[in-house]
Amino acid sequence: MQSTDEIINKAVQAKHAVALASSSKRNAALIAIADELIEQRHSILKANEEDIANAKGTISDVMIDRLRLTEDRINGMANGIREVAELPDPVNVLLKRTFRPNGLEIDKVTAPMGVIAIIYESRPNVTSDSAALSIKAGSACILRSGKEAWKSSAAIVKAMKHGLEIADIPTDAINLIEDTSRQSANELMKAHGRIDLLIPRGGAGLIRACVENATVPCIETGTGICHIYVDKEADIGKALSIVRNAKTSRPSVCNACETCLVHKDIADQFLPLLKKEIPEVELRLDKRAAEIIEGTPAGEKDFYTEYLDYILAVGIVDSAEDAISFIEKHSTHHSESIVTENKDTADLFLQTIDSAAVYWNASTRFTDGGEFGLGCEMGISTQKLHARGPMGLQELCTYKYIIKGNGHIR
């Protein structure tokens, strides 16, 4: 087994070759990688079967489904990579050119990060998506897959490395960590000066561990306690359809709604309709909501929980300002929405709420790279530094200043 330290070194060695590879060379590598995934699909599926056989009984059926690959899913992965190849090159983009009075020319241009590490769980497609985005962004990558998906990931990485070889990019540009214990995740978090960016894609525990332990710059992703506030001037029809969509269209994702706040003036009318609208959802009600409809009494903890399930916390507020304060206190700053026909109330909400995405009369489910027109994403950032919301190719790059003079001194 290669040590994590050796693998980090290999990525560091390879980063210049990726950074200096032309746009067409990086794209050729992506096409070759997509082809190789198809070419090697049988061995990928075989590895995946082994993963599933080992995982059965140890993880939930939902997790098994996330882990499972099929020919269709592999085609989907390959097509995703081909789409990335077609996106504009995010590297070497001139952001700003300044000519100073002294004659210096100062260019601010996008530049590759260098080495990007991604720690994730058991969805094998994250392996190919993350690697493709990194290569497109001119960076080498280090992938640390969850152990349940390790054999699948290893088979995918083998195919991808072959694709790199065909395009004459060092195979060390894509690396899979071999040690799947916590130790390797810790080593990645501590590789300050060697890894340039660490992206944890996983549950709250992983994110917390990164925040607490990482010395490498890190982007928090994903945890979403998303709120919908139904204002007293809401269109009830829109409100019902937005809450239903945000809660039930895909409850397991981070942009699903977890809490619905209702203005007191509209609660008597709205709550019974809500109960009818989403009968499959367990409602956890604060005291005032429980006086209007039946449901589970909510504890304070319920409003701090990312259910990722058919459960919705419901509370009543006295005003839009109260809704804003409540959200400020309980939100993970991912996505929040206001349903109202009053533009001033909407503006107050949109301006004041400090979250990555703030909606007016729309479902929180739209917080997604594809839906935003960014093409694809490497998770949803819930932090304010560098990247906020869907992280596309641009957010996987840094920039630098290139200054041209003619013997200039200060």
Add this chain to the structure above:
Amino acid sequence: MQSTDEIINKAVQAKHAVALASSSKRNAALIAIADELIEQRHSILKANEEDIANAKGTISDVMIDRLRLTEDRINGMANGIREVAELPDPVNVLLKRTFRPNGLEIDKVTAPMGVIAIIYESRPNVTSDSAALSIKAGSACILRSGKEAWKSSAAIVKAMKHGLEIADIPTDAINLIEDTSRQSANELMKAHGRIDLLIPRGGAGLIRACVENATVPCIETGTGICHIYVDKEADIGKALSIVRNAKTSRPSVCNACETCLVHKDIADQFLPLLKKEIPEVELRLDKRAAEIIEGTPAGEKDFYTEYLDYILAVGIVDSAEDAISFIEKHSTHHSESIVTENKDTADLFLQTIDSAAVYWNASTRFTDGGEFGLGCEMGISTQKLHARGPMGLQELCTYKYIIKGNGHIR
């Protein structure tokens, strides 16, 4: 004494009022702050005299000079704040507007960070600069001054709070930490979820402590082991003048040059001239350079040292590629320069060197917010996340997505 925890809470309470204050209100506050600094100059100078009396004998003369305030310096601080007031508002700037095929309008707009904490040492002007930039950027700030400058900082903050009051912005928008022990710095580093951005402005020790301990998102600033590479095709006159400027115009700053690398083909000619050009500088020479001129033999450690003094490490390399590898290994990724008349060699250097600012035929001393035309700066970032190089107002903001629909569901 107020506890650090209480002070953090006050800043968190005040952040919305700053974020929601109009551009003209924030600018009015800055003007009032500048006026109050002048108005209260006598008490500020008196506090400063006490600081200096206490510090004498405990810190170097250079540090005493940095600590010292005069009427002129206070005027300079006030003028600096007035200049900040005149800059364009960095908040609520529309970065991108997208209309999606489904009719959603997605705006990407700049937004305040919230609470910015700055840990610094003993230059009292950093107190007023940092606070002014934070208020302009719509954020509350927490200042943690070095203990030698604490009384001066407290007098400055008192004046600034009065300015805020005049402009009807909560005085808790600017806060000075009262506990000057390490404990308070640690508390700031660990205030995840309450402080949105931590900027350490100080020596390598402080930066390292932040990298290792901070759970709050943090921007590394300042440490500069800057290189100048004199290529075999350099114009010798330009090279001499650039090295002299970068080393001797202000050796104590982070953009001063610490290492000069010389191509072997030009070393016999260049090194004796260099020695004559900067006789006041102690040269620490690698083995090959020591065969050509006299000087102190350099140990390996010399090439990893930020001297901030009249000392220059000098090494000989075989090629531009070797210079690039050497810099990659030893640089803090702040600023590096190549002196050459060959455009291809320059391009290779500019593309490959992974530093915040990369120069062709110019002194590294230009890495500075003012020189880049950014107006003013909150330090120089040497990291790749969020901000790189001089941090202006734009880098003190985040962004958010504001999405407007009409009952849109996914």
